[in-house]
Amino acid sequence: MTIRKTFAAALAAAFLGAATQVSAQAYPTKPINVIVPYAAGGNTDVIARIVLDHMAQTLRQQLVIENIGGAGGTTGSYRAAKAAPDGYTIMVGQMGTHGAAPALYPNLPYDPLTDFEHVSQLSDTPIAVFGKRALPVNTLQELIALIKADPNKLNNGHGGVGSTSHVACLLFTSMIGARSPQVAYRGSGPALNDLVAGVYDFMCDQIPHTVPQVIAGNIKAFAIATPERSPAIPAVPTTTEAGMPTFIASGWNAMFAPKGTPKEVVNKLAAAVDAALRDPATRKKLEDIGAVIPAKTGPDALRNLVASEIEKWTPVIKAAGVVAN
16 A cells, blocks of 8 residues: 555544544434334333433433334344444343343344343333232232142233243242243233233232332232332232242343444433433422332443343252253
């Protein structure tokens, strides 16, 4: 390569770098597409809409949700991982897509740690055990006894293999020493709808999208798998109070961007998340449905969370012998 060509290449690279920096500083200049890898109405969708509503004010742009369900959230997550790293396609994932998926899917087409820029956690989401209204039991111990009496009788619904609701009940049933036939849906929203309709018998899921149905008396809540009761459903006992102190589990939701998204863009998104979580009105909306504001936010905290969740759930899933095709 001649000196002239070398200089031209270097100049072009410099201009490209400068243009990228200017673009990142001006970001966002158009609406942002936000992939939620589950059907509308589920826990991840509900949390995302609350936080994104405030983020839109901070960023002064629309954040448009695109619900892409399927394969326990991994279909939408893969789509997000392969999107252009320009900040205009991001995603809201959760424990299932970025914590449990590596153990469940031998051919998972993305790596939760290396194929994304970690933006920030949005919420912690306590998990509870629920049942259809017509179920002839009212306590967790009565439910456990009913499951053990005939493991093939009660069906367990969930939001898809690898979803939080699926993994949570894997843990629950393994701890009581019994398994139930499973009914998989394309997200916890449709799964909850069918629990209300009495199509299947019980589920283990995050409480934010289930609270209204519990309060309305449309489903039963047997116990919440946290050390303390939730202010959103204070009448529901903890698993410790219900006689199962070792069943402690909580989900979470978080924002991710494709690998290679400029650091300035990631930081702007993380700052907008922080602004939303500091806003009293947004916090109240989250807390009213049982979500918990995370103690630590930002890219580093989320990256550490994802790594620890993969380490936590992998042995649980492998011990259960469950593998998704």
